Amino acid sequence: MAENTLYNEKVMEYFMNPKNVGEIENPDGKGVYGSPVCGDMMMITIKVDENDVLTDVKFKTFGCGSAIASSSMATEMIIGKTVEEALAVTNKQIVEELGGLPAVKIHCSVLAEHAIKCAIYDYAQKNGKTYKGLEGFDPNADDDDEGEGEGSCGGPACGTN
């Protein structure tokens, strides 16, 4: 493989050989975040068992190398965790696990974190559950904390289509 200096080896590995690609049939929760207009959109589907443990998580992502790598890493990080534990995973942790992302690509990890929250929100809504980690989470909020300016990419947030 040609050496790529845009991303580190770990990011490239997760991009080239992503784990948990796909869409779970009859998922317990589904979240779509981002938009193709902005260049990246993630769909996360989850299976949750009776103990509130995420037994399976799959993703599909339209996006660049770091968006795909972030999605892949994020799904791997939350499989086997309880819903509450999964909600505690931050984009910073995703970046750390990936061994770092270029500054302009950090928003890809934010996208992954939000997509997971969207899927869990969907699960919580459907099952009448409340989670501490979802407190203050607004599925319709704009992801505009990147300082990208008004009218730029970000919101509206969650979708399940």
Added chain:
Amino acid sequence: MDYSATTPVKKEVLDAMIPYFTENFGNPSSLYSIGLKSKAAITEAREKLAHLIGADPAEVFFTGSGSEADNWTLFGISDKLKAKGNHIITTKVEHHAILHSCEFLQKHGVDVTYVGVEKDGTVDLKELENAITDKTILISVMMINNEVGTIMPIKEIAEIAHKHGVLLHTDAVQALGNTPINVKEMGIDLMSMSAHKIYGPKGVGALYIRKGVNPSNYIHGGAQENKRRASTENLAGIVGFGVAAELAEKNLENHIKTCSELRDYFISQVEEKIPNVYINGNRTRRHPGNASITFEYIEGESILLLLDSVGVSVSTGSACSSASLTPSHVLTAMGIPVERIHGTVRFTVGDFTTKEDIDYVVENLVKIIARLREISSVNEKEGWK
């Protein structure tokens, strides 16, 4: 597959350059023999480049790059003709060397009109003519667009400009060696060129300035380039540019024919083997090597990285691969929806591309596109959301 980004230096070019780093290193401004020898070498290179474009050698000025030639034109003409007016017309699809220089000039009292383009990337001539006012001093339109390869009707634009007494500049960095150019027949007043796109070295460009046109100097200092552009000459670079120009002239017809055939073969293979693709730009009036292709439902940087992993280099219009995270201004101006811009990749073939290379690229591309579409959250069945 990225010859429009840059080209390798041809062996004949390098061989001609090497002595000018070592034994013939004299400063062309020095009056002793090795200096004079250097001066003679520059004169010869100037003649070769002038011949390629149908100019008088005295109208060719070497610069440090194509970008410098663009900057010199815009700054030099807007200063020289400030008594006449302060309005420049250009297009929305120019290279950043033009666009960013224009934005700078706008901060300093110059009015700039950015004319739109048709769907195929050709400048809208009506809009261009309508933009001309009695304050207009310069029209700058590129000869070939670097992203989509569309060849602009420069001769017609020159006629429009001259009808209104306005100068015409063209950025011919992508066009040189890729389409026949005759500055006299085409009515060009100023023209930017670069060596590294025609198998010459990086770090050397040129500006054609028609006799009688006098942009103010941009780089001030010594008396080089007939007192028009200071800086000790990039001797070996200029020699290389000269040889590259000579080769480009000799090979022009064959280069255009060979590259277009390979490019057309590539496009037909892609269209045959990969669904949901669009070819951008004009299909006939086009850079011989350029294939700008949109792959729906996936993103260009991913394609670029996976192609790179199998040793294939390409460019993309996707925002995700640009430092500013903004999608290609050229594709935007052509009215291509932004989600498709993200999936647009530019391939360019050149003199060292073979049919086997194309087959190798297509074979890998088919797999890469299928793989990314499998991963993508957008698909043909449901369409864009």
